[in-house]
Amino acid sequence: AYKWQHADVEVSGGTHTDVFGGKTVYQTDGKTLHNTLTLKAGANVTNAIGGDTQTANGTAEENTLTIDGATAGNVYGAKTKHGKAYKNHAIAAGGSVTTLVGAQSATGAAEENDALISGGTVANAYGAETLAGDAVRNVTVITAGSVTGSLKGAQSAATATKNTVEIQGGDISGAKVMGAESAGTAEKNVVTITETPTSNAATEVVGGRSTGGDAIENVVNVNANVTGDVYGGRAHNASLRNTVNIADGVTV
Secondary structure (H helix, E strand, C coil), X not given: CXXXXXXXXXXXXXXXXXXXXXXXXXCCCCCEECCEEEEECCEEEEEEXXXXXXXXXXCEECCEEEEEEEEEEEEEEEEECCXXXXXXXXXXXXXXXXXEECCEECCCCEECCEEXXXXXXXXXXXXXXXXXXXXXXXXXXXXXXXXXXXXXXXXXXXXEECCEEEXXXXXXXXXXEECCEECCCEECCEEEXXXXXXXXXXXXXXXXXXXXXXXXXXXXXXXXXXXXXEEEEEECCCEECCEEEECCCCCC
């Protein structure tokens, strides 16, 4: 049986299809809270979730998943069905990860979740992912290690607001960097580059992108050298009041 709160699980070897920190199926509003899951070197895991809320309306709050030398496929700080995913964390400190997500909600909102990359190799990293709901104030930070595919503050099937990506080092060669990408309105999302990555040839850097709506007041702050196409906002419909700020002496 899994705990719904305060579980502390470490996986240090073997091959596993699914592993969890905390998990709940209790009634309609059971939640997961303050669980941790750590995947160490020697572990090979297909799917890993720090806090897995499988109830209809339950939330997932302040769960943490850390990759510390393992090989992993899809990893999430937390997942929910309809309830909010709030303040969950997914950390890549070493090893290899296909998809790193602070939290995912199937039909609910995702707020203030984060994905942190400080080592290892990550293909895709999102502060949060929503399959139907809104994404608000989620964060992705890279300080070391590498991201080879997508680096996004949020990936949202609805709206994305005030999500951020912070590049403080690491390798982003070939990556698509976006404060957020959404099917609906992308508004006030931000990418900030504060330190030149060890390899800085990104494919593109976008403050906020909407594939089906408007991009409004998104920002890219370029305070260190980067290579690639840089856009404040991109949109299927209107692109309004988006900004690229380039510091003095910086090369783009």
